[in-house]
Amino acid sequence: MATIKESVDLFEDEIIAREYHAVDRQYFPLLSSRAEGRIAITNRRVIGRSEVKVLGGKRVEFNAVPLDKVQGTCLAVGHYTSVRLLIVGIIVAVSGVSLLPFARWPGAIMLIAGLLAIVFAFRREVQIGIRAAGIVQGGFISKAESKGYLLLRFAGFAAFRVHGPDVDAVMRALDAVILAVQQRGAEIIKDLKCPNPGCSYMTMIDDQPPKHCPECGKAWRSK
Numbered sequence: 003m004a005t006i007k008e009s010v011d012l013f014e015d016e017i018i019a020r021e022y023h024a025v026d027r028q029y030f031p032l033l034s035s036r037a038e039g040r041i042a043i044t045n046r047r048v049i050g051r052s053e054v055k056v057l058g059g060k061r062v063e064f065n066a067v068p069l070d071k072v073q074g075t076c077l078a079v080g081h082y083t084s085v086r087l088l089i090v091g092i093i094v095a096v097s098g099v100s101l102l103p104f105a106r107w108p109g110a111i112m113l114i115a116g117l118l119a120i121v122f123a124f125r126r127e128v129q130i131g132i133r134a135a136g137i138v139q140g141g142f143i144s145k146a147e148s149k150g151y152l153l154l155r156f157a158g159f160a161a162f163r164v165h166g167p168d169v170d171a172v173m174r175a176l177d178a179v180i181l182a183v184q185q186r187g188a189e190i191i192k193d194l195k196c197p198n199p200g201c202s203y204m205t206m207i208d209d210q211p212p213k214h215c216p217e218c219g220k221a222w223r224s225k
């Protein structure tokens with residue numbers, strides 16, 4: 003999947019301070035979907051974008067919240083169990099076993115289906131949202147009430163990887179990066195940009211600036 007920088011039209015003065023690759027999952031036909039999700043913090047917005055490919059086609063989702071409305075983050079990454087699927091799986095498997103002496107094939111098929119349901123009851127998920135205030139959604143009254151906005155969510159079987167390479171960094175630092183850009187946005191962005199005015203190379207907020215720009219070779223200003 004393309005990065006947010008490549009796939010989203012940014013405002014003229016908008017600069018990405020940090021982009022995270024939070025979800026990255028391979029495609030296994032019939033069993034799973036291909037999923038990729040990214041989060042970006044710019045000096046104007048917090049953006050979530052995901053692409054999910056399943057057997058029937060593709061779905062792209064885009065969420066964004068203005069940076070000045072963001073009040074906090076709500077993040078969840080890890081395992082959970084679908085109790086309903088687990089119970090159904092156990093019932094089907096037990097029924098399959100008790101059917102075996104009378105009807106071998108139907109019993110065996112039920113047993114396998116039940117065991118598969120039990121395996122797939124254990125799931126993993128990544129859920130990244132933010133709390134924001136005062137955004138009006140087609141209403142008449144703007145209430146300065148906190149509200150949660152989901153930027154990215156993906157769940158899948160625990161047997162497959164759901165996490166992207168940057169999910170730990172998201173859990174550790176998303177809140178701090180948003181706060182830093184909110185408070186010192188202009189200053190931070192000046193430090194991220196290549197000192198050569200004709201070059202558009204940018205480093206990320208939590209990266210060490212390079213000694214020399216990898217695009218134009220100009221020596222980076224020392225802090």
Ligand SMILES: [Zn+2]
Pocket residue numbers: 196197198201202203215216217218219220
């Ligand atoms: Zn440069």
